[in-house]
Amino acid sequence: xxxxxxxxxxxxxxxxxxxxxxxxxxxxxxxxxxxxxxxxxxxxxxxxxxxxxxxxxxxxxxxxxxxxxxxxxxxxxxxxxxxxxxxxxxxxxxxxxxxxxxxxxxxxxxxxxxxxxxxxxxxxxxxxxxxxxxxxxxxxxxxxxxxxxxxxxxxxxxxxxxxxxxxxxxxxxxxxxxxxxxxxxxxxxxxxxxxxxxxxxxxxxxxxxxxxxxxxxxxxxxxxxxxxxxxxxxxxxxxxxxxxxxxxxxxxxxxxxxxxxxxxxxxxxxxxxxxxxxxxxxxxxxxxxxxxxxxxxxxxxxxxxxxxxxxxxxxxxxxxxxxxxxxxxxxxxxxxxxxxxxxxxxxxxxxxxxxxxxxxxxxxxxxxxxxxxxxxxxxxxxxxxxxxxxxxxxxxxxxxxxxxxxxxxxxxxxxxxxxxxxxxxxxxx
Amino acid sequence: xxxxxxxxxxxxxxxxxxxxxxxxxxxxxxxxxxxxxxxxxxxxxxxxxxxxxxxxxxxxxxxxxxxxxxxxxxxxxxxxxxxxxxxxxxxxxxxxxxxxxxxxxxxxxxxxxxxxxxxxxxxxxxxxxxxxxxxxxxxxxxxxxxxxxxxxxxxxxxxxxxxxxxxxxxxxxxxxxxxxxxxxxxxxxxxxxxxxxxxxxxxxxxxxxxxxxxxxxxxxxxxxxxxxxxxxxxxxxxxxxxxxxxxxxxxxxxxxxxxxxxxxxxxxxxxxxxxxxxxxxxxxxxxxxxxxxxxxxxxxxxxxxxxxxxxxxxxxxxxxxxxxxxxxxxxxxxxxxxxxxxxxxxxxxxxxxxxxxxxxxxxxxxxxxxxxxxxxxxxxxxxxxxxxxxxxxxxxxxxxxxxxxxxxxxxxxxxxxxxxxxxxxxxxxxxxxxxxxxxxxxxxxxxxxxxxxxxxxxxxxxxxxxxxxxxxxxxxxxxxxxxxxxxxxxxxxxxxxxxxxxxxxxxxxxx
Numbered sequence: 001x002x003x004x005x006x007x008x009x010x011x012x013x014x015x016x017x018x019x020x021x022x023x024x025x026x027x028x029x030x031x032x033x034x035x036x037x038x039x040x041x042x043x044x045x046x047x048x049x050x051x052x053x054x055x056x057x058x059x060x061x062x063x064x065x066x067x068x069x070x071x072x073x074x075x076x077x078x079x080x081x082x083x084x085x086x087x088x089x090x091x092x093x094x095x096x097x098x099x100x101x102x103x104x105x106x107x108x109x110x111x112x113x114x115x116x117x118x119x120x121x122x123x124x125x126x127x128x129x130x131x132x133x134x135x136x137x138x139x140x141x142x143x144x145x146x147x148x149x150x151x152x153x154x155x156x157x158x159x160x161x162x163x164x165x166x167x168x169x170x171x172x173x174x175x176x177x178x179x180x181x182x183x184x185x186x187x188x189x190x191x192x193x194x195x196x197x198x199x200x201x202x203x204x205x206x207x208x209x210x211x212x213x214x215x216x217x218x219x220x221x222x223x224x225x226x227x228x229x230x231x232x233x234x235x236x237x238x239x240x241x242x243x244x245x246x247x248x249x250x251x252x253x254x255x256x257x258x259x260x261x262x263x264x265x266x267x268x269x270x271x272x273x274x275x276x277x278x279x280x281x282x283x284x285x286x287x288x289x290x291x292x293x294x295x296x297x298x299x300x301x302x303x304x305x306x307x308x309x310x311x312x313x314x315x316x317x318x319x320x321x322x323x324x325x326x327x328x329x330x331x332x333x334x335x336x337x338x339x340x341x342x343x344x345x346x347x348x349x350x351x352x353x354x355x356x357x358x359x360x361x362x363x364x365x366x367x368x369x370x371x372x373x374x375x376x377x378x379x380x381x382x383x384x385x386x387x388x389x390x391x392x393x394x395x396x397x398x399x400x401x402x403x404x405x406x407x408x409x410x411x412x413x414x415x416x417x418x419x420x421x422x423x424x425x426x427x428x429x
Numbered sequence: 430x431x432x433x434x435x436x437x438x439x440x441x442x443x444x445x446x447x448x449x450x451x452x453x454x455x456x457x458x459x460x461x462x463x464x465x466x467x468x469x470x471x472x473x474x475x476x477x478x479x480x481x482x483x484x485x486x487x488x489x490x491x492x493x494x495x496x497x498x499x500x501x502x503x504x505x506x507x508x509x510x511x512x513x514x515x516x517x518x519x520x521x522x523x524x525x526x527x528x529x530x531x532x533x534x535x536x537x538x539x540x541x542x543x544x545x546x547x548x549x550x551x552x553x554x555x556x557x558x559x560x561x562x563x564x565x566x567x568x569x570x571x572x573x574x575x576x577x578x579x580x581x582x583x584x585x586x587x588x589x590x591x592x593x594x595x596x597x598x599x600x601x602x603x604x605x606x607x608x609x610x611x612x613x614x615x616x617x618x619x620x621x622x623x624x625x626x627x628x629x630x631x632x633x634x635x636x637x638x639x640x641x642x643x644x645x646x647x648x649x650x651x652x653x654x655x656x657x658x659x660x661x662x663x664x665x666x667x668x669x670x671x672x673x674x675x676x677x678x679x680x681x682x683x684x685x686x687x688x689x690x691x692x693x694x695x696x697x698x699x700x701x702x703x704x705x706x707x708x709x710x711x712x713x714x715x716x717x718x719x720x721x722x723x724x725x726x727x728x729x730x731x732x733x734x735x736x737x738x739x740x741x742x743x744x745x746x747x748x749x750x751x752x753x754x755x756x757x758x759x760x761x762x763x764x765x766x767x768x769x770x771x772x773x774x775x776x777x778x779x780x781x782x783x784x785x786x787x788x789x790x791x792x793x794x795x796x797x798x799x800x801x802x803x804x805x806x807x808x809x810x811x812x813x814x815x816x817x818x819x820x821x822x823x824x825x826x827x828x829x830x831x832x833x834x835x836x837x838x839x840x841x842x843x844x845x846x847x848x849x850x851x852x853x854x855x856x857x858x859x860x861x862x863x864x865x866x867x868x869x870x871x872x873x874x875x876x877x878x879x880x881x882x883x884x885x886x887x888x889x890x891x892x893x894x895x896x897x898x899x900x901x902x903x904x905x906x907x908x909x910x911x912x913x914x915x916x917x918x919x920x921x922x923x924x925x926x927x928x929x930x931x932x933x934x935x936x937x938x939x940x
Binding site (some may be wrong): 293 | 734736755756757760763766768774775776778779784789791795801804876
């Protein structure tokens with residue numbers, strides 16, 4: 001006993017403060033690393049599984065493997081070539097062909113004519129264009145998540161934001177762009193905010209769950225758009241399409257045709273910074289996070305919960321509404337039926353994938369944008385169906401939603417909080 | 430004969446914490462071993478290692494001389510180790526029988542649950558050990574004490590020989606504690622061996638055969654109730670001399686700060702929980718509210734702090750009517766609130782220590798300027814308060830969930846006490862805290878009183894109310910039965926009032 005006591009005493013006297021801070025630092029770093037590592041590994045794993053699916057859905061590969069015993073080399077090389085071609089064309093479809101880009105760049109440097117370069121970068125621009133509404137809507141859902149509110153209504157808010165912006169865009173004429181464009185943007189923001197605030201208000205007032213009500217608001221938004229397109233807002237010739245907006249309400253292109261990427265993309269990146277700043281650097285943002293983390297403590301601290309719930313939902317709706325606005329002002333310049341192909345629903349996954357952090361959402365949106373951008377070329381050139389990309393997207397979400405799969409697959413050590421506290425908090429909940 | 434249980438050199442580290450440092454422990458047959466230590470000393474971690482919830486980094490476990498490794502609670506149960514948790518693991522809508530059989534269901538013909546057999550065994554067990562429980566009652570209809578008996582039956586049903594009680598008295602009334610001790614003695618008489626985790630000194634002295642004291646994850650010594658005194662145990666736990674009594678000068682009451690008139694408040698089930706309560710608290714005095722938990726104290730405090738709607742009556746703080754004021758208005762009127770449940774109301778666990786230190790002042794200067802928070806100011810203030818209130822934390826930027834219970838409470842106290850306040854409403858300010866932290870928080874409360882702050886102290890711990898208060902009010906079923914100067918209060922007198930016995934209101938209490 002006395003033998004043991006001696007060294008123990010020494011340790012006790014000198015060690016604790018320094019050791020604690022050192023371990024703390026390692027712990028913090030590890031937890032951050034894991035927050036980044038899991039999504040990256042999720043993407044990688046999904047691509048590997050996607051490759052397997054591509055292989056088993058390619059008849060030639062299956063035949064080659066049937067003859068594996070007689071011609072093993074052929075089976076292996078065909079496997080390699082199939083996967084390589086699929087993902088290479090995916091890459092080309094998403095970013096453009098490296099050779100074309102280099103050639104275009106040389107032509108630009110030599111002659112000052114950027115046309116070839118712009119043409120070569122067109123796939124890249126397309127991917128960014130697809131990413132833009134993802135970023136807006138994803139930010140909206142993520143902001144809701146920070147306040148512990150599940151805004152499933154992003155899709156409906158996109159429709160409402162889009163239709164109101166389109167109306168402002170085509171019905172008013174004679175305004176200079178500097179007034180017309182902000183006006184159209186603002187109209188979309190406000191419309192989305194109102195559409196989001198309604199379920200927020202219902203929750204704050206009556207306790208009605210926002211998941212149900214945002215879903216219901218989606219249906220109202222879809223049918224309302226259908227109605228408006230079939231009559232009041234239809235084109236004079238009666239087609240269910242709105243008239244084209246005035247050029248003064250266009251979100252201008254960033255680089256000119258044929259690159260469709262427009263200022264909406266810059267706006268989306270700006271929105272991500274604003275959301276970050278708002279949530280972490282302002283008192284109101286702190287109130288949203290407090291309410292999201294612990295409603296009781298927020299009430300205790302003097303936060304007006306009802307106001308925060310309505311505000312969070314309104315802001316979430318405003319961002320989602322901007323996604324719709326962005327599409328009509330930047331890409332379509334009019335509104336057609338089903339103009340949003342599920343951006344709002346995908347954005348829920350994106351918020352999850354981005355860990356509800358604005359910058360995470362941007363990265364996740366870019367990933368999805370590039371995957372979707374490349375999918376078309378993969379289908380036309382390599383003959384791999386677009387649906388494969390959907391499967392890969394789905395797998396990524398599953399792996400991020402259930403990080404245990406990834407952790408056990410790659411033997412990542414689970415990040416634990418200090419033991420006694422874990423026991424306490426889990427029991428509390 | 431080898432000891433029933435032996436731990437050798439058990440070590441467990443968590444990121445940032447050495448929770449158990451080479452701990453040796455032996456438990457003999459038919460013995461009650463008390464494991465004493467402050468919160469965060471590593472008691473619960475050690476028991477979770479033994480119960481298979483954590484795997485130790487180093488060390489060996491022997492049961493009846495045989496080396497074992499315990500991977501899961503299931504494993505532990507197979508080895509005869511059972512745990513009665515501090516927070517009950519029961520399904521409220523199930524009956525006692527169903528709760529007991531959950532996980533070890535007996536069946537008829539392989540598919541149908543056989544409740545009768547289990548109920549019979551429960552009756553047997555409850556008779557044998559004096560655990561009064563009706564197997565057919567639903568758990569949600571049982572008192573806290575009875576629910577704990579169900580937990581004990583669950584463990585006995587699984588034929589455990591080594592029983593671990595994790596802070597079993599934390600949720601019990603004094604009478605229920607006495608009942609529990611009777612049960613514990615009968616368990617030991619019938620050959621069970623017990624480990625009793627606690628930080629309450631009087632309990633250790635009355636129940637334990639042997640006492641082991643843990644401090645900072647290390648075993649600091651073993652003693653027996655015969656050799657030890659409460660003071661010597663406190664000293665072992667904390668590592669220095671501890672004042673168990675609070676030193677204070679006579680109060681110098683000033684003008685009325687809090688005035689409550691005919692206050693009625695409803696609880697969550699819309700029943701009247703506070704029934705026409707009137708009292709005053711003056712500057713420079715502590716009014717203690719004693720009473721068994723659940724007699725309207727929670728609702729009273731929530732109504733005073735704006736967290737619960739007042740049904741009727743009036744609340745005045747420094748001359749302002751705050752009956753319908755919001756929590757923020759009440760906070761800004763110069764009152765501070767140490768909430769009953771710090772994890773629920775007092776802290777946002779995922780936010781940093783610094784953020785929690787400005788949880789209700791973040792929007793004011795200097796912590797906010799215009800639209801933006803001022804992180805430098807917040808961190809500067811946090812560092813000062815951490816220093817001033819001796820909060821043990823690796824830094825002010827770690828989530829407050831990383832701190833021990835005592836230090837979490839110090840964060841709340843630091844936040845509330847460092848504002849210029851005229852009224853302090855403290856609800857169970859030392860609930861679940863260790864001796865060192867209790868001593869510290871008591872000292873701070875008295876210091877606030879001496880600075881001229883009016884203090885309303887609500888606590889079910891009679892000792893706490895008696896040692897801190899200048900006047901004591903006793904609540905029973907939502908009414909104040911009596912308010913008396915602390916000098917006139919005796920344990921017996923208060924105890925009777927807490928049970929609702931008082932001539933003038935006996936009829937009312939009986940309703």
